[in-house]
Every structure is written in structure tokens, then in C-alpha cells.
Amino acid sequence: MSKKLILIAFVVSLGGFLFGFDAGIISGVMNYANPEFNLTETQSGWVVSSPSFAAMFAMLFAGRLSDAIGRKRVLIGVAAFYAVSAIFSALAESYHMLYIARMIGGVAFGAALVLAPVYIAEVSTTKDRGKLVAIQQLNIVLGFFAAFLSNYFFNEALNSLTSFLTDGNVWRYMLGIETIPAIIYLAALFLVPRSPRWLFLKERENEAATVMKFIHGEVIGLQEMNSISQQSDNSAQGENEVSYKVLFKKSLRFIIIVGLIVAILQQITGINAVYFYATSIFEQTGIGTDASFTSSVLLSCVTVLFTILAMLLIDKMGRRPLLLFGTAGIAISLLLCAYGFNSAKYQLTTQSIDQLKFAEKELLRPIQNQVFLSDVEFKNELKQRLDNQVYLANDGDLLQAAITMNATLVFVGILGFIACFAFSLGPVMWVLLSELYPLKVRGIIIGTIAFVNSLISSLVQLVFPWELANLGNALTFFIFGAIALVGLFIMIKILPETKGRSLEELELELVGEKV
Known part of the structure; x- marks a missing residue:
């Protein structure tokens, strides 16, 4: 595997870094x-x-769109959107401006998450395709690590007596710093070549061959071009324009169902709820705001380590074993979190109320020494007695003062969930999607499946604060764990193995006819 190929894959998947950075930053913001x-x-x-x-x-x-104008051109637009989103998020003067600015970033990472694995798969050889596509997930988790580390340092600076940061402006700097990697991504994309398989799709064989030789060298480049040419009748050079009708073709039904199930399972088990609300979740265990920021950094370190492990194993063990073992671990970890939260008790004693640092704490005297077995009941009682803004500003301190639970149990469960996700559903889903579908319809099918994936993700993130407030921590994590368990049994039955076959061989095996 050439250094040039590794560098190209890393640059193209920097959109994943920005996605991870944005997701990690918002948990502190x-x-x-x-x-x-x-x-x-x-x-x-x-x-x-x-x-x-x-x-x-x-x-x-x-x-x-990338099928029409090329993967590279769309990715350049993606990088520009990232920069615009970061700037306007930091300057937001209202709730509405903040979410609109973040939606601009959403357009960027939506396109990037689809196109990066497609592009990387199209420039890779069969031998190294799995680990190279998984670079996208590595970049995502490096983005999380950078974001959690950035949040930690901003929080430390906020607590410094000499800092210019305040509770009212620190989140703006947290969001605005994303502009720096966005501009680097934009500049670097101009240095990567176009996808050779996309060039072949457009009947620009000479350009495709030139790019293949540039990336892989003369010998391997010619081998890759011969592989594409030999399967051209089954791949991209059909005369008809591809439409969404292809999603209903009988020959594609099985691989579309497989892709949908894996894509739904990746998000419906709550990974982005945990990432996006990591600091808040750790606060729920009562460890305090500062410790929550520190714990989030550790969480991101675990993610990076297990993503690297996945990259080392994916082309040796295969996609199926990683997905099955990882999903089993996800289910166990989430159920462990549910058990830990279910055993929690909440009580504000006279002493703990005295130690609170906000003036409105005297409003809590009527419930001092009262024991709550449910986090929902405890939080509702606090909201009735405190102004909402006061409650939001001090909820971490209130939980730390009142909770009695085995926080280590939940912490281990969260880290176990993150670790198992990082070497299974995280990287392997995108590798699998980049391999399952014929070149001619790859863009449209992966885009559709990714649409469903992101829909589930947005719903989970939207509902998660409501779930914590109304269902409680224990039931919320139990639901996620139960879904993971059901998903495991479904995948055991239907999941194919794609390791060790060229994209063209997989097309013949899984589809068997011209699309």
C-alpha cells in the first residue's frame, strides 16, 4: 500500500474529522x-x-450529485460549508441563528460521510480497501478526541482567574475554533485526484488509467484498470440514466435490506446521543461538571484506540465477525448502564444544600433530606422550585450534591459501549456500504441508505433530552440495549461477508446481473 494512497484517503476523510469535532464540541457547548x-x-x-x-x-x-459532477467537486463544496457553519455558529445571537448555522454544517457532514467512503473504495485495491475506508471512522473519532480535548481546555481556562472567558462567551470560542480544520480541509482537497472509477463511469478511460498509475504505480494501476474493464458490462457503462426506480429492483433487494438494517442499527442504539451529550451523561452520575469534561476526553481516547484496532482487524477477521462481536458488546454495555442508573438514589441534605453556590438554593429547603428513587421525580421537583435558567446553569452541581450510585458501573458501561461501537458498527458500516453496491448505482443507493441513517440519528438526538427528562436514565439506556440485542440476532441471520473480493467480484456474486 503506497504512502500516496494513505495520504489521499486521509485527506478525503477529513470531513469525518470535522463531523466528529462538531459532535464532540456540542456536548460541551x-x-x-x-x-x-x-x-x-x-x-x-x-x-x-x-x-x-x-x-x-x-x-x-x-x-x-457526485455521480453527475464528480466526488472531488462535491467534497470541495462540503469543506466550504463547514467553514461557513463554524463562523456563523460562533456569532449566533439567538437560538434560531444557532440551529440554522449548525444545519449548514449538517449539509456538509451529510455529504462528506457518504462520499468519502465511496471515493476511498474507488481508489483502493481489494487487499487494503477495508482499512482505508475505515480511515474515515478514524478521522471521526480523532475529531471527537480533538473536540473533547478542546472543550476540556476551554473549561479549564474558564475556571482560571486570569481568563477573558465567561459563561456567556466560552461556547462561542468552542464553536468558532472549528473554522481552522475546515479551512485546512478545503485547501487539501485541491491536491487529491478525481476518482478513477468515476472517470471510467464517464467513459474517460485514459484519465482513469493515469490516476490509477499515479496512485498505485504502473503495475498495480494496470491491474486495477483491467479488473474494471473486465466487469464493465456488469457495472457502470450502461446507456440508461440511473433513477430512484433502481431501489426497487429485485436483484438489489437483499443488499439494500442488509445496508438499511446495519445503517439503522448504527444510530438507533444511541451512539450519537452518547457522543453529543457525553458531558451531560457523565454529569447524570453525579461526578460534577469539571470531571465530566475530563471523562469525555478519556471516552474519546478509548474511541481512537478501538477504531485503530478495527482498522488492523477488518481485512484479517472480516466485516461480519467485527459487526457481530461488537454489537453483542454494545447490548451488554448499554444494559449495564441501565442497571447502574436504576440503582441510583437522590437526596439533598442540609449540608449539601449549604454547599451549593447559587443564591436560589434556599428554595430547596422544603425537600431537604427527602429521598427520591427516580431521577425523573427528583429533576421535576427541582424544576418546580427553581427558575428554568437557574436549574440549567446548576443541574450538574445539584446532581453531584444529591446522587448516591455506583458511578463506576455506568462509566464502564459507557466506555464499553463506545469501545464496541468503535471497532464494529462505527467503521464497518461505511466499509460494508462502499462494497455492497454496483458502481453505476452506488451513489444513489448509499445516499438513500445514509438518508435513513441520518434520519434515525437526528430523531435519537432530538428525543434524547426528552427521554432523560420523562423516562429517566435507566429506561432510556435499557431501550437502547434491547434494540441492540434484537439487531444482533437479525444480523446473525442475514449479514454477508465481503472481505477479500474486488468490487467487481462482489457485484457478480451479490447482484448477478447488469443493473
Whole structure:
């Protein structure tokens, strides 16, 4: 595998880094933006989920657009959208401006998440395709790590006596710093070549051959071109324009169902709820705001390590074993979190109320020493006695003062969930999608499946604050765990293995006819 190929794959998947950075940043931002704009649970959920809502429409059309004008051109537009979103998010003067700016970013990462694995698969060899496509997931988790680390340092600076940061402006700097990697991504994209398989799709064989030789060298480049040419009758050079009718072709039904199930399962188990609300979730265990920021950094470190593990194993073990073992671990970890939260008790004693640092704490005296077995009942009682803005600004301190639980159990469950996701559903889904579908229809099918994936993601993020407020921590995580368990049994029955076959061989095996 050439260094040139690795560099190209890394650059193209930097859109994943920006997605991870945005997702990680918002988990810290909402601690300050919620009281700043006095947001309800629904509004808070919409600020977090609105990029995913916008992304699903971008995913639906990005593949089709890239089929028409090329993967590279669309990705350059994506990078520009990222920069615009970061700038306007940081400058937001209202709740409405904030979520609109974030939706612009959602369009960017929706297109990037679809096109990066497609592009990488189209420039890769069979031997290295899995680990190269998984670079996108590595970039995503590196983005999370960078974001959580950035949030941690901003939070530390906020607590410094000499800092210019305040509760009212720190979140703007958290969001605005994303402009830097966005501009780097935009500049780097001009240095990568066009997809050779896309050039072949457009009957520009000489250009495709030139790119293949540039990436792989003379010998491997010619081998790859011969592989494409030998399967051209079964791939892209059909005379008819591809339409969405292809989604209903009988020959494609099985692989579309497989893609949909894996894509839905990836999001419906709550991964983005955990990532986007990581700081808030750790606060629910009562460890405090500062410790929550620190724990989020550790979470992102675990994600990076297990994503690298997936990249090392995916072309050796195969896609199916990683998905099955990982999903089993996800189910166990989520159920462990549910058990841990279910055992929690909440009690504000006279001493703990005395130690609170806000003036309105005296309003809590009527419930001192009262024991609550449900986090929902406890939070509702607090909301009735405190102004919403006061509650939002101090909820972490209130939980820390009142909760009695085994926080380690939940912490282990969250880290286990993240680790298992990072070496299974996270990277493997995009590898699988980039391999299952014929070249001619790859863009339109992956775009459609990614649309469903992002729809589920946005709904989970939107509903998550409501679930915590109305169903409670324990039931919320139990639901996620039960869904993961059901998904595991479905995948055991239907999931194929795609390791070790060229894209053209997979087309013959899984489809068997010209599309």
C-alpha cells in the first residue's frame, strides 16, 4: 500500500474529522448555551440534532450529485460549508441563528460521510480497501478526541482567574475554533485526484488509467484498470440514466435490506446521543461538571484506540465477525448502564444544600433530606422550585450534591459501549456500504441508505433530552440495549461477508446481473 494512497484517503476523510469535532464540541457547548438562551429540552435537542436533520437530505442527494459532477467537486463544496457553519455558529445571537448555522454544517457532514467512503473504495485495491475506508471512522473519532480535548481546555481556562472567558462567551470560542480544520480541509482537497472509477463511469478511460498509475504505480494501476474493464458490462457503462426506480429492483433487494438494517442499527442504539451529550451523561452520575469534561476526553481516547484496532482487524477477521462481536458488546454495555442508573438514589441534605453556590438554593429547603428513587421525580421537583435558567446553569452541581450510585458501573458501561461501537458498527458500516453496491448505482443507493441513517440519528438526538427528562436514565439506556440485542440476532441471520473480493467480484456474486 503506497504512502500516496494513505495520504489521499486521509485527506478525503477529513470531513469525518470535522463531523466528529462538531459532535464532540456540542456536548460541551450545550452546558453554556442552554442557560444562555434559556432553552427547553425540545429546543436543546433541536440545536444538537438539527445538523443530522439537514445531513439526511444532503446524504440523499450527495451521491447522485457526485455521480453527475464528480466526488472531488462535491467534497470541495462540503469543506466550504463547514467553514461557513463554524463562523456563523460562533456569532449566533439567538437560538434560531444557532440551529440554522449548525444545519449548514449538517449539509456538509451529510455529504462528506457518504462520499468519502465511496471515493476511498474507488481508489483502493481489494487487499487494503477495508482499512482505508475505515480511515474515515478514524478521522471521526480523532475529531471527537480533538473536540473533547478542546472543550476540556476551554473549561479549564474558564475556571482560571486570569481568563477573558465567561459563561456567556466560552461556547462561542468552542464553536468558532472549528473554522481552522475546515479551512485546512478545503485547501487539501485541491491536491487529491478525481476518482478513477468515476472517470471510467464517464467513459474517460485514459484519465482513469493515469490516476490509477499515479496512485498505485504502473503495475498495480494496470491491474486495477483491467479488473474494471473486465466487469464493465456488469457495472457502470450502461446507456440508461440511473433513477430512484433502481431501489426497487429485485436483484438489489437483499443488499439494500442488509445496508438499511446495519445503517439503522448504527444510530438507533444511541451512539450519537452518547457522543453529543457525553458531558451531560457523565454529569447524570453525579461526578460534577469539571470531571465530566475530563471523562469525555478519556471516552474519546478509548474511541481512537478501538477504531485503530478495527482498522488492523477488518481485512484479517472480516466485516461480519467485527459487526457481530461488537454489537453483542454494545447490548451488554448499554444494559449495564441501565442497571447502574436504576440503582441510583437522590437526596439533598442540609449540608449539601449549604454547599451549593447559587443564591436560589434556599428554595430547596422544603425537600431537604427527602429521598427520591427516580431521577425523573427528583429533576421535576427541582424544576418546580427553581427558575428554568437557574436549574440549567446548576443541574450538574445539584446532581453531584444529591446522587448516591455506583458511578463506576455506568462509566464502564459507557466506555464499553463506545469501545464496541468503535471497532464494529462505527467503521464497518461505511466499509460494508462502499462494497455492497454496483458502481453505476452506488451513489444513489448509499445516499438513500445514509438518508435513513441520518434520519434515525437526528430523531435519537432530538428525543434524547426528552427521554432523560420523562423516562429517566435507566429506561432510556435499557431501550437502547434491547434494540441492540434484537439487531444482533437479525444480523446473525442475514449479514454477508465481503472481505477479500474486488468490487467487481462482489457485484457478480451479490447482484448477478447488469443493473
